[in-house]
Amino acid sequence: MTRIIVCASGKGGVGKTTLVSNLGIALAELGIDVVAIDANLTTPNLGFHLGVPLYPTTLHDVLKGRARMQDAMYRHDSGLKIIPAGIGVDDIKGINARDLSNSIAELVGNTDIVLVDAAAGLGREALAALESADELIVVTNPELPAVTDALKAIKLAQEVGTRIRGVVVNRIEKKIHEMTNTEISNMLGASVIAEIPEDLSVRQAIAKRTPILYHKPHSKASKEIRRLAASLVGMQYKEKSRFSIFSFFRRR
Numbered sequence: 001m002t003r004i005i006v007c008a009s010g011k012g013g014v015g016k017t018t019l020v021s022n023l024g025i026a027l028a029e030l031g032i033d034v035v036a037i038d039a040n041l042t043t044p045n046l047g048f049h050l051g052v053p054l055y056p057t058t059l060h061d062v063l064k065g066r067a068r069m070q071d072a073m074y075r076h077d078s079g080l081k082i083i084p085a086g087i088g089v090d091d092i093k094g095i096n097a098r099d100l101s102n103s104i105a106e107l108v109g110n111t112d113i114v115l116v117d118a119a120a121g122l123g124r125e126a127l128a129a130l131e132s133a134d135e136l137i138v139v140t141n142p143e144l145p146a147v148t149d150a151l152k153a154i155k156l157a158q159e160v161g162t163r164i165r166g167v168v169v170n171r172i173e174k175k176i177h178e179m180t181n182t183e184i185s186n187m188l189g190a191s192v193i194a195e196i197p198e199d200l201s202v203r204q205a206i207a208k209r210t211p212i213l214y215h216k217p218h219s220k221a222s223k224e225i226r227r228l229a230a231s232l233v234g235m236q237y238k239e240k241s242r243f244s245i246f247s248f249f250r251r252r
Contacts, residue, residue: 138157
């Protein structure tokens with residue numbers, strides 16, 4: 001049965017698209033058939049994160065009735081499938097975010113997991129993404145404004161019947177001013193399912209348009225994303241050794 005999981009935040013800048021792109025790759029590495037959809041119809045960035053910002057056919061073409069979802073689907077080297085959104089100004093003309101749910105329904109039964117990268121904020125685009133999904137992963141930073149907006153996203157998801165899968169706390173620096181996981185969980189009424197540390201490597205990876213899982217596969221951020229992926233599909237996370245017997249002999 002296809003699971004439709006939306007990643008939303010209630011605000012921009014928390015690292016939601018970075019999570020979606022890398023989580024999709026981590027799931028694909030586990031042998032899961034995954035499709036990642038950029039449902040940010042006005043300011044899409046998922047393609048940039050995966051190194052290919054321009055595509056001939058996009059989700060906007062699907063929403064305008066000019067293509068089907070399979071026509072707008074592309075395969076990343078990792079095995080992850082992506083349905084990008086158009087980045088042109090003309091792309092956003094003549095579309096209705098409410099049509100997103102019917103478009104995503106085309107994928108049901110044809111893949112294991114659909115990861116939906118929701119638009120920032122709580123407008124019509126974000127609502128359409130929440131309505132189209134079965135589960136919500138809410139992404140936040142350990143700061144009160146971000147957590148407050150995350151709470152709004154959770155309340156909205158509950159209103160439309162989307163199950164709360166859990167909270168990913170991103171960009172943790174362990175500073176005294178940051179909210180603790182317990183405080184965040186209590187405020188949101190949901191469990192923290194991943195803690196991703198602030199990592200300069202993530203920003204470097206974005207600048208290189210390379211997923212952090214490739215740029216720094218043994219970074220703390222990469223390990224936590226892989227651990228999250230395994231937990232989502234009921235697998236035990238096993239950290240890969242960074243050294244092989246061949247590298248051992250080369251060092252000698």
